[in-house]
Amino acid sequence: MTIDIGAGKLLAQEPTCPRDAHGRPRVFVAGSGAYLTDPDGRRWIDFDNARGSVTLGHGDEEVAEAIARAARGAAGVGTAWSPVLDSLLGQLQEVCGGDVIGLFRTGTAALRSVACAVRDARDKPIILSSGYHGYDPMWHCDEAFSPNEHGIVEFLFDLDVLAEWLASPDQVAAVVISPDHMHLGERWYTEFTRLTREADVPVIADEVKVGLRYRGGLSTDLLDPAVWIVAKCLANGSPVAAVGGDAHLLAGLEEVSFTSYFEPTALAAATTTLRRMATGEPQRAGRAGGDRFIAHARAAFAGASVPIDLAGNGNLFQFVCADDEVQDAFHAASAAEGLLFFEGDNQTPSQAFTAEVAEDACGRIGRVAEALAGRFTDRELTEDSWYAGAWGAMDGLADRPRTREQTNEIVARLWED
Numbered sequence: 515m516t517i518d519i520g521a522g523k524l525l526a527q528e529p530t531c532p533r534d535a536h537g538r539p540r541v542f543v544a545g546s547g548a549y550l551t552d553p554d555g556r557r558w559i560d561f562d563n564a565r566g567s568v569t570l571g572h573g574d575e576e577v578a579e580a581i582a583r584a585a586r587g588a589a590g591v592g593t594a595w596s597p598v599l600d601s602l603l604g605q606l607q608e609v610c611g612g613d614v615i616g617l618f619r620t621g622t623a624a625l626r627s628v629a630c631a632v633r634d635a636r637d638k639p640i641i642l643s644s645g646y647h648g649y650d651p652m653w654h655c656d657e658a659f660s661p662n663e664h665g666i667v668e669f670l671f672d673l674d675v676l677a678e679w680l681a682s683p684d685q686v687a688a689v690v691i692s693p694d695h696m697h698l699g700e701r702w703y704t705e706f707t708r709l710t711r712e713a714d715v716p717v718i719a720d721e722v723k724v725g726l727r728y729r730g731g732l733s734t735d736l737l738d739p740a741v742w743i744v745a746k747c748l749a750n751g752s753p754v755a756a757v758g759g760d761a762h763l764l765a766g767l768e769e770v771s772f773t774s775y776f777e778p779t780a781l782a783a784a785t786t787t788l789r790r791m792a793t794g795e796p797q798r799a800g801r802a803g804g805d806r807f808i809a810h811a812r813a814a815f816a817g818a819s820v821p822i823d824l825a826g827n828g829n830l831f832q833f834v835c836a837d838d839e840v841q842d843a844f845h846a847a848s849a850a851e852g853l854l855f856f857e858g859d860n861q862t863p864s865q866a867f868t869a870e871v872a873e874d875a876c877g878r879i880g881r882v883a884e885a886l887a888g889r890f891t892d893r894e895l896t897e898d899s900w901y902a903g904a905w906g907a908m909d910g911l912a913d914r915p916r917t918r919e920q921t922n923e924i925v926a927r928l929w930e931d
């Protein structure tokens with residue numbers, strides 16, 4: 515059965531989703547735990563999990579029950595304030611801190627509002643930014659390291675460039691980063707925090723992807739953000755994003771309202787999911803299965819002389835391929851084995867990635883390695899491979915030793931893609 519959704523071009527948008535080698539969306543008809551079912555009845559293992567937002571697994575019983583109750587009107591109403599909203603605000607403050615909390619439907623909307631609020635509060639025009647913050651055009655830069663028309667400077671996680679801008683911080687309202695824990699380590703965060711503290715510029719931690727991903731709180735001890743944003747690990751895929759932090763910097767959020775603010779199923783999904791994520795148990799479960807899979811995949815690729823390595827840990831990891839050709843062959847072989855990966859980006863096992871599922875996944879990735887054996891023995895991973903891999907997952911530069919001149923060369927190469 516084929517469903518040629520893209521052919522008619524009825525949909526004006528081209529949403530990010532798993533696609534085949536021709537760019538056609540892959541279609542799935544059901545999901546349960548870590549597995550998806552395609553229209554032919556084939557079962558895939560999901561490592562994409564709705565771009566990392568399904569953290570408890572597909573069709574989680576407890577979340578489904580809470581949503582069903584709310585949909586029947588038994589847990590507040592969309593018309594008005596409800597006790598569920600108070601619970602959610604309390605939970606968020608306990609887990610992530612902050613003087614005040616704001617709620618949104620998407621990470622994109624949250625980031626835009628936060629950036630505008632902080633810029634107004636600080637009355638300065640420039641925001642230094644690294645990492646993806648959503649599709650909003652305000653973040654789009656035609657070139658790196660200089661301001662776009664909205665005052666956004668893309669510094670691509672390069673600490674030399676950050677230091678250059680922070681040497682005269684008068685114009686800088688804030689630094690916003692999307693933390694990464696695959697290609698940036700302790701050294702990077704320590705130096706970043708030193709630079710921003712010395713310049714006395716507030717940090718906005720866009721933890722949409724990594725907040726609550728690794729444990730029951732924000733991901734990065736070494737950051738001391740004035741404002742945080744979390745989203746993907748909040749509601750097992752339901753549309754909820756949250757912001758918190760300094761009341762003065764977030765004063766502009768008073769203007770924010772939207773029709774679905776009190777929509778009870780989204781609030782129910784969030785309170786139910788957050789209660790579990792706050793314990794750290796789903797993160798520990800996903801990590802255990804994920805770590806096992808990573809170790810197995812790494813050994814399988816090494817044993818078959820396939821030039822692919824893995825970055826990160828079981829909570830969030832990435833396949834780093836020698837080059838694009840290896841990557842394309844890897845994705846084709848993985849699809850043939852029913853392994854659904856977020857191509858070129860990070861993989862995010864859910865709590866449903868149990869030991870049993872990990873066993874199944876290890877068998878499948880072993881067969882992927884066998885299928886690729888002997889095809890790429892003339893290649894190996896290079897510095898370029900690691901920079902390209904990092905660029906795909908964090909939209910910036912891995913923290914690897916380089917000169918300022920090399921930075922410009924690497925950026926010139928990667929920016930074009």
Ligand SMILES: Cc1ncc(COP(=O)(O)O)c(C=O)c1O
Nearest residue numbers: 620621622646647648692722723
């Ligand atoms: C770090 C980060 N910030 C912001 C966003 C935008 O969130 P949303 O897709 O919910 O609008 C994303 C989405 O992937 C993200 O990873």
